[in-house]
Amino acid sequence: MRESLRDIKTVGTLTPSSRHLCESMIRHIDFENGITIVELGAGDGVITHQLLSKMPVDSRLIVFEVNEKFCRTLRQIHDPRFILIDDTAEKLDDYLNQLHIDHIDYVISALPFTSLPRTLGINIVKQCYQHLNKGGLFVQMHYSLFTKRLYKKIFGNVDVCFVPLNLPPAFVFVSEKI
Ligand SMILES: C[S@@+](CC[C@H](N)C(=O)[O-])C[C@H]1O[C@@H](n2cnc3c(N)ncnc32)[C@H](O)[C@@H]1O
Incomplete structure (x- = not known):
């Protein structure tokens, strides 16, 4: 709540996602061996923990979060599958190159694209598209339908x-790389 009030445009909400919303996001994932998931805008890790509880041992979760307070909380996750990038999701391409990761299987995003600059949103979603495997899914939550056209x-x-x-009620958007 404090972080939201400090910077509502970047945090995008006053409350973390409910269990129902988290489940609605991650039910699209087939948790098979060797998958790579990218999570954008992890906040305090409410979805992150659910992902890790379902992911197989040889999978990877690369998490982007810009808020320093949330990053401090996320750094308490000690799990070999978990990689925290405390930087903007706009640098997805650079970080995947550094990690020698060409392709990813899923993107789970809670980035508040409706309150972020439009060009930033387009740039991030395009990078996700480029790195997803064929058949890979981009899963995004929102509180309105405004950005549907972008995906x-x-x-x-x-x-x-x-x-x-969920407070407020939310939408989950799912796009597949065909
Ligand atoms: C709506 S909150 C979602 C938090 C959590 N995943 C949840 O579902 O409750 C959005 C998060 O995106 C983060 N964020 C905003 N812009 C970002 C960016 N460019 N790169 C990475 N994270 C960003 C914010 O700091 C915030 O934690």
């Missing part, structure tokens, strides 16, 4: 599901 334009497809049990 449709970049991926050519987008499915939307409504999650009423």
Whole structure:
């Protein structure tokens, strides 16, 4: 709450995602061996922990978060599958290159694209598209339908599901790299 009030445009919400919203995001993932997941805008790790509880031992989770307080909390996760990038998701391409990762299987994003600059959103979603494997999924949460067109334009497809049990009620957008 304190971090939200300090910088609501970047944090994008007053409350962390509910269990229902987290589940609605991660139910699209097939947790098979060797998968690489990128999480954008992890906050205090509410989705991160659920992902790690389901991921197989030989998988990887690369997490981007810009807020220093949230990063401090995330650094308490000691798990060999977990890599924290305390920098902007706009540098996805650079960091994946540094980590020698060409392709990823899933992107789980809670970035508040509606309050971030539009060009930043386009840039990040395009980088996700470029790095996803064919059949890979981009999963994004929002509290409105405003950005639906952005995902449709970049991926050519987008499915939307409504999650009423969250404060505020939310939408989950899922686009597949075809
Ligand atoms: C809506 S909160 C989601 C937090 C958590 N994942 C949840 O579901 O409750 C969005 C998060 O994105 C982070 N964020 C905003 N812009 C970012 C950027 N450019 N790169 C990485 N993280 C960013 C914010 O600091 C914030 O923690």
